[in-house]
Amino acid sequence: MGEILSKILTYIFVIIIYLFIYSIIRMIYFDIRAMNRKKSGNLADAYLKLINLRRDLDFNIDESYELEDDEIIGRGAKCTLRLPDKYLSVRHCRIYKADGSFFIEDLDSTNGTFLNGDELGDEAVELIDGDKISIGRLNFIFVMPKGVAE
């Protein structure tokens, strides 16, 4: 009886270790995703450059974020570009590429998305090099060095 009980508990013991490892690796996975985004080089056509001073912000954020073809920006774990600013909505806005241009669209965010100081309405707006995007406490410059990509 004692033997079986201890065997079962030992299995539970070991499974807990695996669950622990899983939860750590999951957290690390998000880290790596954030790091790849930062390091991948000149491949992307466009990126967002932060213009806030990072020491004014109480959370970790990178200097720039490369944009892929479709990005959901927000605070939630399911966003493709996750920013831990508490003034952002869980799904805040979307930047996507269509016909070689980038467009920005607000996703019904609580505090709104601002393009060059004007709040976005329901419609997507085309981004051009040098546009200022403000979401939550964050201000970004949209940079597309090569102009419109073919």
Added chain:
Amino acid sequence: MSEAKSMKPLFYIILLNAVGAALISISGGSRSAEALVLTGAICVVSIICYTVVRFAGFGDPYLFLIISMLGSVGGIMQLRIRTAYGVRQLKWFLLGTACYFLAMLVFLAMRRLLPKLAPLYVGLSVALYAATLIFGRTSHGSRNWIILGGENGLSIQPSELIRIFFVLTLAAIFTSPPAKKGKKKKTDAEKAPRPRLGPNAVRLLSASAVTAVNLGFLLLQREWGIALLFFATYFFFIYVYGASRGYLLLNAAAAVGVGALGLKYMGHIQTRVEAWLDPFADASGKGYQITQSLFAIGEGGFGGRGIGEGSVYFIPEVHSDFIFSAICEEMGILGGFAIVMLYFVLTYRGLKIALACTNRFNKAVAFGLSLMLGLQSFIIIGGVTKMIPLTGITLPFISYGGSSMLTTFAAYGILQAISAIKEETTDEL
């Protein structure tokens, strides 16, 4: 990530300690209540430390979590083997936590000064070696203990502390100012080394000299395990810092030469190698340790016999060098693999800190420390599973032993400090 998710690992640590305490209390009647209090204390300390690290912005939050997990598993295994060991081990764990944060604060306070102190590290190491040789005591064929305060006094193993000095020395040498091309090299340190002569040659040679001195003393003390560890760390260092292929080969040849001399003239090295090649030839003599270890691992099978159900007392030195065999017997290969994974993740975190770090000296220290502790786990786990010849060193955070526990904690405290500095400097940019 939400707060609930980032607290999950902590929850698992507490759960593990609870299940472990339950296992200990059903497996034997006379377990002391002190042990249960101490496992509880580990949970509390883990919670506090994790909260401090995470919310006070001391850098990497995972490092301490993984260490707590390893420490908890170690504490429970020690309690199961002998209550007295377990109680002392858990006390060492709590003291180690203090060391961790102390080392972190010292490193943070002295970080501008530390790269310039290479002669001091060498001096301190030599002093410790000399003290061990003069006042030391021999145990298991190695002269590596200093006993303070009489027969039952505190026994310390200076070579454990020298590990940290050794890494600091190598880091200081390889990031020393003369070569201004260093900046470039740092960024592609992880790439293949390029042959380089001139400024780097001086650094390579001084690193070799320091390593030779260390190895000389270690071999005098017959600490082959730690000597192997130091050499491997040094070898990776020269590889990463751009030694030419010829120089790498020369070093490898020198190591093989020393090994061969040891094999020829040193009795106990011969014994070790014979026991490794064919332990069953003399299973009750030379091969006793390794065969008992293998029997235990075999007995455990996939899921183990259950904590408290194995016959771990047949394994010699079960509480220190052979703890991994006991884990495999009682938790099976499943449990053993989990432990290996924990070390893997821990080493990965250390190397990631090194990669993310912007200061050259700190980068080298982070690389060296995480590499060394990763190699240490490899050497002892490889040893008890008969993958490589057995050399007696401790399994970090699990093996019984105060010196090892405190200095390993201090080493990871330094890593924690480095990860905290990283954030600080990027903020200044």
